[in-house]
Amino acid sequence: GAGVSQSPSNKVTEKGKDVELRCDPISGHTALYWYRQRLGQGLEFLIYFQGNSAPDKSGLPSDRFSAERTGESVSTLTIQRTQQEDSAVYLCASSRTSGRVSETQYFGPGTRLLVL
Amino acid sequence: GDSVTQMEGPVTLSEEAFLTINCTYTATGYPSLFWYVQYPGEGLQLLLKATKADDKGSNKGFEATYRKETTSFHLEKGSVQVSDSAVYFCALSDSGGYQKVTFGIGTKLQVIP
Numbered sequence: 001g002a003g004v005s006q007s008p009s010n011k012v013t014e015k016g017k018d019v020e021l022r023c024d025p026i027s028g029h030t031a032l033y034w035y036r037q038r039l040g041q042g043l044e045f046l047i048y049f050q051g052n053s054a055p056d057k058s059g060l061p062s063d064r065f066s067a068e069r070t071g072e073s074v075s076t077l078t079i080q081r082t083q084q085e086d087s088a089v090y091l092c093a094s095s096r097t098s099g100r101v102s103e104t105q106y107f108g109p110g111t112r113l114l115v116l
Numbered sequence: 117g118d119s120v121t122q123m124e125g126p127v128t129l130s131e132e133a134f135l136t137i138n139c140t141y142t143a144t145g146y147p148s149l150f151w152y153v154q155y156p157g158e159g160l161q162l163l164l165k166a167t168k169a170d171d172k173g174s175n176k177g178f179e180a181t182y183r184k185e186t187t188s189f190h191l192e193k194g195s196v197q198v199s200d201s202a203v204y205f206c207a208l209s210d211s212g213g214y215q216k217v218t219f220g221i222g223t224k225l226q227v228i229p
Contacts, residue, residue, distance in 0.1 A: 004159075033216075033217070035219075041221060042120075042205065042219045042220055042221040042222055043205070043207075043217075043219040045216055045217065045218070048216060056216065091159070091160065093160075093217075104162050104165070105162070105217060106161075106162075107152075107159045107160035107161065108159055109158070109159040110159060
C-alpha cells in the first residue's frame with residue numbers, strides 16, 4: 001500500500017474487555033514496530049518484529065499485552081483485560097529492513113484507545 | 117539505557133521568527149539521530165536525520181547538526197511559518213542489531229500570524 005495503515009482509528013472499550021489493534025505495514029517492509037503514546041508523554045517502544053519473529057518484546061508493559069505478525073505483513077496487538085491506564089494512542093511503524101540503523105521508519109496514523 | 121531529552125513546550129512564536137528546539141541524548145555506541153514531526157490530525161513523519169557525528173540533516177528549511185561532543189541535535193529554522201505548527205519529536209536509533217527508536221517527549225510549536 002501507499003503507507004502504513006492501522007485499524008480501528010478509534011476504539012472505546014470498557015475496563016476488563018479485550019481489544020485487538022491491527023497494523024498493515026508498507027508492502028515489502030520486513031521490520032515492524034509498535035509504540036504507545038500516552039497523553040502528554042513521548043512514545044514508548046512496545047515490540048519489534050523482523051519478519052514474523054519478535055526478537056525484542058522488552059517494551060510490552062505486562063503479560064496482558066501480546067502481538068503477532070503473519071505472512072511478514074499484518075500485525076495485531078492484543079490487550080487483554082484492559083485497564084484505564086492502557087488508554088493511549090498505539091502507533092505502528094514499518095521499515096524496509098532492520099539491518100541498517102539509519103533506515104527510516106514510516107508511521108501509521110495510530111489507534112486511539114480509550115478504556116472507560 | 118538510551119534516552120532523549122528535549123525542551124518542553126508549548127513554544128509560541130510569531131511568523132518569521134527564528135526557531136530553536138533543544139535536544140540532547142544519552143546513548144551507548146554511535147546512534148543515528150532523527151527529528152520527527154506530527155502535524156495536527158496526522159501521523160508521525162520523518163523530518164530529517166543524521167547518521168554520524170558532524171552530519172547536518174536538513175529538510176523544509178529545518179536543520180539539525182549531530183554534535184557528538186555535546187551529545188546534542190538541536191532543531192533550527194530561520195523563519196517559521198504558521199504551517200510549521202506541529203509537535204516535534206527528537207529521537208535516536210541505537211547502533212545495535214536493529215532500530216529500536218527512543219523518542220523524546222515532544223515539543224509543541226505554535227506559530228501565530
